[in-house]
Amino acid sequence: MPTTQLESYQMECANCPIRHRAVCARCETDELARLEEMKFYRSFQAGQTIAWTCDRMDFVASVVTGIATLTQTLEDGRTQMVGLLLPSDFMGRPGRERAAYDVTATTDVTMCCFRRKPFEEMMVKTPHVSQRLLEMTLDELDAAREWMLLLGRKTAREKIASLLAIIARRDASLKLAKTGGQLEFDLPLTREAMADYLGLTLETVSRQMSALKREGVIELASKRHISVPDFDRLLDETGDDTDGGMLA
Amino acid sequence: MPTTQLESYQMECANCPIRHRAVCARCETDELARLEEMKFYRSFQAGQTIAWTCDRMDFVASVVTGIATLTQTLEDGRTQMVGLLLPSDFMGRPGRERAAYDVTATTDVTMCCFRRKPFEEMMVKTPHVSQRLLEMTLDELDAAREWMLLLGRKTAREKIASLLAIIARRDASLKLAKTGGQLEFDLPLTREAMADYLGLTLETVSRQMSALKREGVIELASKRHISVPDFDRLLDETGDDTDGGMLA
DNA sequence: TTGCTTTCTTGATCCTGGTCAAAGCTGACC
DNA sequence: GGTCAGCTTTGACCAGGATCAAGAAAGCAA
Numbered sequence: 001m002p003t004t005q006l007e008s009y010q011m012e013c014a015n016c017p018i019r020h021r022a023v024c025a026r027c028e029t030d031e032l033a034r035l036e037e038m039k040f041y042r043s044f045q046a047g048q049t050i051a052w053t054c055d056r057m058d059f060v061a062s063v064v065t066g067i068a069t070l071t072q073t074l075e076d077g078r079t080q081m082v083g084l085l086l087p088s089d090f091m092g093r094p095g096r097e098r099a100a101y102d103v104t105a106t107t108d109v110t111m112c113c114f115r116r117k118p119f120e121e122m123m124v125k126t127p128h129v130s131q132r133l134l135e136m137t138l139d140e141l142d143a144a145r146e147w148m149l150l151l152g153r154k155t156a157r158e159k160i161a162s163l164l165a166i167i168a169r170r171d172a173s174l175k176l177a178k179t180g181g182q183l184e185f186d187l188p189l190t191r192e193a194m195a196d197y198l199g200l201t202l203e204t205v206s207r208q209m210s211a212l213k214r215e216g217v218i219e220l221a222s223k224r225h226i227s228v229p230d231f232d233r234l235l236d237e238t239g240d241d242t243d244g245g246m247l248a
Numbered sequence: 249m250p251t252t253q254l255e256s257y258q259m260e261c262a263n264c265p266i267r268h269r270a271v272c273a274r275c276e277t278d279e280l281a282r283l284e285e286m287k288f289y290r291s292f293q294a295g296q297t298i299a300w301t302c303d304r305m306d307f308v309a310s311v312v313t314g315i316a317t318l319t320q321t322l323e324d325g326r327t328q329m330v331g332l333l334l335p336s337d338f339m340g341r342p343g344r345e346r347a348a349y350d351v352t353a354t355t356d357v358t359m360c361c362f363r364r365k366p367f368e369e370m371m372v373k374t375p376h377v378s379q380r381l382l383e384m385t386l387d388e389l390d391a392a393r394e395w396m397l398l399l400g401r402k403t404a405r406e407k408i409a410s411l412l413a414i415i416a417r418r419d420a421s422l423k424l425a426k427t428g429g430q431l432e433f434d435l436p437l438t439r440e441a442m443a444d445y446l447g448l449t450l451e452t453v454s455r456q457m458s459a460l461k462r463e464g465v466i467e468l469a470s471k472r473h474i475s476v477p478d479f480d481r482l483l484d485e486t487g488d489d490t491d492g493g494m495l496a
Numbered sequence: 497t498t499g500c501t502t503t504c505t506t507g508a509t510c511c512t513g514g515t516c517a518a519a520g521c522t523g524a525c526c
Numbered sequence: 527g528g529t530c531a532g533c534t535t536t537g538a539c540c541a542g543g544a545t546c547a548a549g550a551a552a553g554c555a556a
Contacts, residue, residue: 082393127375151399152447199400
C-alpha cells in the first residue's frame with residue numbers, strides 16, 4: 001500500500017471511527033490499537049461493482065478516495081440510487097451478514113476496510129466507536145429524508161439544481177476555496193447515474209441541464225465540468241428555503 | 249397516568265432502549281434505574297402537532313400508543329412525509345437541540361419521554377443504550393431507503409399497494425393473527441396523509457384505491473377499514489420481489 | 497331531524513416528464 | 527489519421543398523474 005494513500009486516509013478520513021484515538025481521552029487504547037492493526041485497504045476501478053445485493057459481506061469500510069453509490073432495483077429492472085458514498089463515508093452494517101444494496105464504484109475508489117467480526121467485538125468494548133457510528137448514521141438518515149422530499153415533491157428542474165448545489169457545496173468545502181463567487185467543479189456522475197439518483201430518465205436530465213445552461217444558470221466547459229457564475233441563482237432553482245446555508 | 253397505558257408500554261415498547269435492563273447482563277443498573285425514574289409520559293390528541301421544525305426539543309421519546317408522522321415542507325407549501333412513527337419507534341435525536349421535522353399525531357398518541365440532557369449523559373455511561381439506538385437508527389435508514397425506491401421509481405398503483413402491504417404487515421405482526429388468509433385492518437391515515445407519504449395528490453390516491461377495490465384486490469367496509477382477500481395478490485401489485493416475506 | 501364541516505370520490509382537462517428514435521460528441525485504440 | 531463504443535443531445539409523440547371543479551358521504555353538534 002503506497003504511502004500516499006495512507007496519507008490521504010489521514011487527511012480525508014476524518015470521520016472514520018478509528019480516528020477517535022487522537023481526540024478522545026476516554027478511549028480504551030489497546031482495543032483501538034488492535035483495530036488499527038487489523039485495518040487493510042482495497043481499491044476498485046471506476047465502474048466496478050463492490051458488492052451485489054445479498055452478497056456476503058465480511059468487512060465494513062470507510063471510503064478514503066473516490067465515489068461509490070448504493071442502488072436498489074425493482075424486479076423489472078427499474079433502479080433507484082439510495083446513497084452516495086463520498087470520502088469519509090462509512091459502508092456496511094455491523095451485525096448484517098449480507099449486503100442490502102448494490103454498491104458500485106463510479107470513480108476509482110480506495111476503501112479502508114475492517115473485518116466485520118473483530119470490528120463488531122471491538123464495538124462492544126469501545127463505546128466511542130458505536131457512539132460515533134450512531135452520529136454518522138443519524139446524519140445519513142437526515143440526508144435520506146431530505147432526499148425523500150426531493151424525490152416525492154420536486155420538479156425535474158429543481159431536482160437537477162438541488163443535485164448540482166449539493167455537489168458544488170461538497171466540492172467547495174473540500175477545497176475551502178471559491179474563486180470569487182465563480183464556482184467550478186467536475187461532475188463525478190454520468191447523466192444516467194444522475195437520473196438514477198433523481199428518479200428521472202437520462203433524457204430528462206440532459207434536457208434540464210441544457211435548459212439551465214441556455215438560461216445561464218450554469219456553464220458547461222465540457223460535459224462533465226461545470227461552473228456556476230452565481231451560486232444564489234442556482235439555489236433559487238432548488239425549491240428549498242434559501243437561507244444561503246453553508247456557503248453564504 | 250393510568251395503569252393500562254403503563255401496561256401497554258410494557259407490552260409494546262419492546263424496542264425502547266430502557267427495556268434492556270431486563271435482558272442485558274452487562275448493564276450498569278444504577279444508571280438505567282436513574283433513567284427509569286426520570287421517564288415521564290405525554291399524550292397528544294389526533295391532529296395535534298407534537299413539534300414544529302426548529303422548535304426547541306428538550307426531550308427524546310418513544311411512542312407507546314398511536315401513530316405520529318414526520319413531515320418536511322418546501323417554502324411554497326408542498327409537503328412530504330418522511331417518517332411514520334409507530335408504537336416502539338423512537339423520536340428525537342441525542343445531541344440535537346431543535347426539531348428537524350414537523351411531528352404530528354395522526355391518531356391519539358402517548359409517548360414515553362426522557363429529558364434530553366440526562367438522557368445524553370446516560371448514553372455516554374451505558375454503552376448498550378447507544379448500541380441499541382444505533383441498531384434502531386440503521387433500521388430506520390433501511391426503511392428510508394426503501395421509501396426512496398418507492399418515491400423515485402414506482403407507479404401510483406404500486407405506491408398505494410406498497411403502503412397497504414406495509415400497514416397490513418405491521419398490523420398482522422401486532423395481532424399475530426390473520427383470519428384464514430383474510431386480512432383486515434384500519435387505515436390510520438387520511439387520503440391526504442397517504443398522498444403526502446407517497447408523493448402523490450389525494451385525488452390520485454382516491455382513484456387508485458377505487459381501482460384496487462373495483463378489481464377486487466381490496467375491499468372497503470368503510471373508507472378507513474380495509475380487508476384483503478388475498479395478500480399475495482396485493483403483493484403482486486407492489487412491484488417488489490415477491491418473496492412472500494414476513495407473512496408467508 | 498337539520499345543518500354544517502371535513503373527508504372522500506369522480507369527471508374533464510392539462511402538462512410534465514417518459515418513451516422511442518435518431519444523430520452528434522468524445523475519447524480510446526488501432 | 528480512421529473507426530468504434532459509450533455517452534450525450536435533441537426531437538416527436540404519448541401517457542400518467544396533477545389540477546381544477548363539482549358533488550357525495552360521513553361525522554357531529556344542536
